[in-house]
Amino acid sequence: MNVSTTASTPVWRASLVLALVTLLGFGLLYSLAGTGLGRMLFPHQATGSLIEREGRVVGSSLVAQPFADDRYFQSRPSAASYDVMALAGSNQARTNPDLRRRIDEARAAVAAREGVAPADVPGDLVTQSGGGIDPHLSPAAVRIQIARVARARGIEAAEVERLVAAHTEAPQFGVLGAPRINVLELNLALDAR
Incomplete structure (x- = not known):
C-alpha cells in the first residue's frame, strides 16, 4: 500500500x-x-490602424463606416451595421429571394442617388462583404459617385477624379487582389483639400 x-x-x-x-x-x-x-x-x-485628425480618432483604415452626407463617398453596405463587435455577412444564399429583393432595392436606390441606370451600378455598392465592414471599394464603385460628390461640394469633377486616382491602391505585391480605394481615407482627403 x-x-x-x-x-x-x-x-x-x-x-x-x-x-x-x-x-x-x-x-x-x-x-x-x-x-x-x-x-x-x-x-x-497593432493598435488598430487608427486614423487621427487634430488629436481625435476619426476611424480605422481597416473598418468601414457609414457616410450619409452627399459630400462624401458612400461605403459598401454592411450586414453588421458597421459594428466591429458584430462582424458578419448576411449568410444568405444566392438563391434566397430576400437577398435578391434586398440587392434589387439597393441597386435602384444607388442608381437614383447617382443618376445612372441600375445596370451600371457596381456590385460592391449593393452587396455586403463577408466580414460586414470592408473599408474598400472598387475604382468603378467610386467613379460612379464622383459627379454627386463634386456637385455637393461645389468643385470640379476633375479635382475629385485626381483625388480618387491618388488614393487608388494597386493589387498587393502587384498581383494579389484588385485595385481598391479606402473610402474613409478618400473622404478625409476631400475634407482636407
Whole structure:
C-alpha cells in the first residue's frame, strides 16, 4: 500500500509542473511576447490602424463606416451595421429571394442617388462583404459617385477624379487582389483639400 502512494506522488507532481509550465509559458509568456513583438514591429497596425485628425480618432483604415452626407463617398453596405463587435455577412444564399429583393432595392436606390441606370451600378455598392465592414471599394464603385460628390461640394469633377486616382491602391505585391480605394481615407482627403 505504501509503495503505490509513493509511486503516484511523482506523477501528480510532474502533472502539476507540466500544467503550470504550459499555462504560464504558453498561455501567458508566449502571448505577451507575441503582442510585444507585434507592437514593436508594427505599431500602427497593432493598435488598430487608427486614423487621427487634430488629436481625435476619426476611424480605422481597416473598418468601414457609414457616410450619409452627399459630400462624401458612400461605403459598401454592411450586414453588421458597421459594428466591429458584430462582424458578419448576411449568410444568405444566392438563391434566397430576400437577398435578391434586398440587392434589387439597393441597386435602384444607388442608381437614383447617382443618376445612372441600375445596370451600371457596381456590385460592391449593393452587396455586403463577408466580414460586414470592408473599408474598400472598387475604382468603378467610386467613379460612379464622383459627379454627386463634386456637385455637393461645389468643385470640379476633375479635382475629385485626381483625388480618387491618388488614393487608388494597386493589387498587393502587384498581383494579389484588385485595385481598391479606402473610402474613409478618400473622404478625409476631400475634407482636407
